[in-house]
Amino acid sequence: MYLGLTYISHSKKMLTEDMRMQLMRECQVRNAHSNITGLLLYQQGFFLQYIEGEPHTVRSVYQHIQRDQRHEDIELISEEVLMERRFPHWTMFFRDYDFVYPHIRQDYGELTTLAKVVEALEEDPALQKTMFDFLKITHDQSA
Known part of the structure; x- marks a missing residue:
């Protein structure tokens, strides 16, 4: 049995692309x-994260995230419990949509990856909608 947890947050300061890549590498190492x-x-300064694993580990990671001074809100x-x-x-x-989004229509690999995300979330329409809404909000405002 596993626990899946989704949260959104806002970065306290704007992160450069290099800072975002460093954060991603830190997450990958810590999560592994x-x-x-x-x-x-x-x-654009907002994060949406979905993490899954052993329930006590996921809750511990989330508590660490809540104490992380780089986040707010x-x-x-x-x-949810997962089998x-x-x-x-x-x-x-x-995925850094400040960097990727303008090129999505030209990047078959990105579309394939997004298709995998959609497929993985088919059993949870609310979570799928949350992710789509997250991706849509700021781009619709800037269009």
Whole structure:
């Protein structure tokens, strides 16, 4: 049995692309060590993260995130019991939509990856909608 947890947060300061890549690498190493899998999406100062693993480990990671001074306005979106992981091979899948989004239509690899996310979330329409809403909000405002 596993626990899947989704939250959104806001970065206290704007992060450069290099800072975001460093954060992603830190997450991957820490999550591999803790046997946590999931994904992290970034867009214009906002994060949406989904983590999954052993319940006590996921809760511990989330408590660490809540104490992390780089975040503010942390909001728990969902917590659910899983019989199997949705993203068993992703220690931390990361997408920086400030960088990627303008090129999505030209990048078959990105579309394939997003299709995997959608497929993995088919059994949880609310979580799937949360992720789509996250991706849509700021881009719709800037269009």
